[in-house]
Amino acid sequence: MINPIPKHLRKNKQQRYKLLMLAMVVMLLLSITLAVMIGPVPISPLRVWQIALSQVFPNVTGDWTQAQVQIVWLIRFPRVLLAFFVGAGLSVVGVTMQALVRNPLADPFIFGISSGASVGAVLVILFGIFSFFGVYALSLGAFLGALLAFVVVFFLARRQGRLFPTRLILIGVAVSYMFEAITSFLALKAGSGEATQGVLFWLLGGLSGTKWPDLILPVLALLVGCSYLLLQTRSLNALLIGEETARTLGIDTDSFRKQLFFVTSLLTGVIVAVSGVIGFVGLMIPHSVRFLVGSDHDRVLPVSLLLGGIFLIWADVLARIIIAPEEVPIGIITALFGTPFFIWLMQGFSKCLGRE
Template sequence: MINPVPKHLRKNKQQRYKLLMVALAVILLISMTLAVMIGPVPIPPLRVWQIALSQVFPNVTGDWTQAQVQIVWLIRFPRVLLAFFVGAGLSVVGVTMQALVRNPLADPFILGVSSGASVGAVLVIVFGVFSFFGVYAISVGAFLGALLAFVVVFFLARRQGRLRSTRLILVGVAVSYLFEAITSFLAIKAGSGEATRRVLFWLLGGLSGTKWTDLILPVLALLVGLGYLLVQTRSLNALLIGEETARTLGTDTDSFRKQLFLVISLLTGVIVAVSGVIGFVGLMIPHSVRFLVGSDHQRVLPVSLLLGGIFLIWADVLARTLVAPEELPIGIITALFGAPFFIWLMQGKEGGR
């Protein structure tokens, strides 16, 4: 018989979780402030928020210059916010994928989902596919590409109704290479000029040139996806334990998997459409969060969202300051952190066998 967790321990655990969320919220506020301040033209922290408030409340006035308004409100603030939402979205996708395939190595980059989304986006850029969707064409193309890649990986990795970790990773890497090859071929077909430059953007990932309008779809997709996942935390917990357990607890696993396919593909597609392919965030953040708060998705999802957003804000700061005035692709920064983490995680799994 399994003894229930004592009430005082549950209370202490809940208090620690609340303190963690408050701490992350404070760190997020500080990170956003510093990220807007840092740049070729430094802006004092108080002025950052005075300018931001003046754009929301016209009666707020001060002695800042119009150039500072342009830098803070039109250049840095939307970029920092997009970094947060992209990092948050990739982390949420990573949490969901790891529950769906029951593998801590699952990540939209490693399993080829990001590469599939990139192919869909590049098809729109180079050949004008889905152009009838107007400004949303790239997001639609990326969503369909991500969905296709995820379905291919999932079904190729299944053997006799079971998913094996090693097979899943190998199939994911193979599919990722396949879609990257297709993307490279499309880049060659694009020739030289603006189309080629945009294709390279999808391959490397970056947040430069972010406008306020770029935030609309990522924010909406994240709100919808996160809202759905928070409602389904019980089913996610059951699925992480095992398919038989999930069925025993009343979860229609086949239907639930299809819904998760759509959520993962939607979030990945929208994120890739605005930021390009950024790897390893969905691997590192969820795995780290489970060390902090356990495996209950009711806690893992919100903490992953905040921590992933904070991480990518600072990754973007490094990308634009390490070799200033040049700017590094943000995917290089996340890979510098993510590749060693992936190797460490692989060694841990091998050692635990």
């Protein structure tokens, strides 16, 4: 049997991938450092890491002030790291959804998944639903809302046992508007107190006030979700090609889709619970990554995770400084980047369908 890809070309491709991953890790470390440095009180990069190391290793000492410790370790570091985990999670969800529904425009925001999660979270915030779960009530409400939205979109888009890309887009947008209307109605019914104002800001996405405990659940969800998905890259590749191909390779597509429903809803719900609704990250990043490394999920997933995290770190920096000392909701920043990207992608998608 003749291998269609010569050995030396495969080796060069692997070397380029390793160099890309190394470059991404370096970019991540630089992004974290610069994002922690930037703010009303500028702090040198050396001081940033000295303070960080002193919190991990008590024997590290220096001449920094307690105020600098609070700014670096208690305010900026957890916020920057949460931005990374949120961006990484949204990107991974976008990659998975695009394989699951075989639609290049799939994204938790466009398909209404984030809006469904926001309804569940708002019910918890305003009315105390699931309050007996304590600190996990918000994540549970968001997860159930995301799962409900995903199931509604998926089953309404099916026709004669098949998924149609155009129906997915239209129904996803319609479901998104429906859940956004429900969220707005709930916020209006709750009155004009601080909780309602917080909900309105949170619906546009925001990472302000992040504390270290806020990272625990997103990190756990991302570790579990990504570990599972990385073990399923072969199945994701087959599903992206086509359902018949996947079945030919012995994949139980119905069971696999249900598992992907659960994982994507879990990740989206946890992310929305800590950051609010942030759109277009799951759309932009996977397509950018496929341009760099191709469509093999063995490479798309790790690179998307890193690039998505780096992107959202810088989106959050812009949100903090663009009209300082006020703060712009991060969802506005991602929409400014994502809307032109979506229009460009939609034009290409229309050409493929012959609908121009």
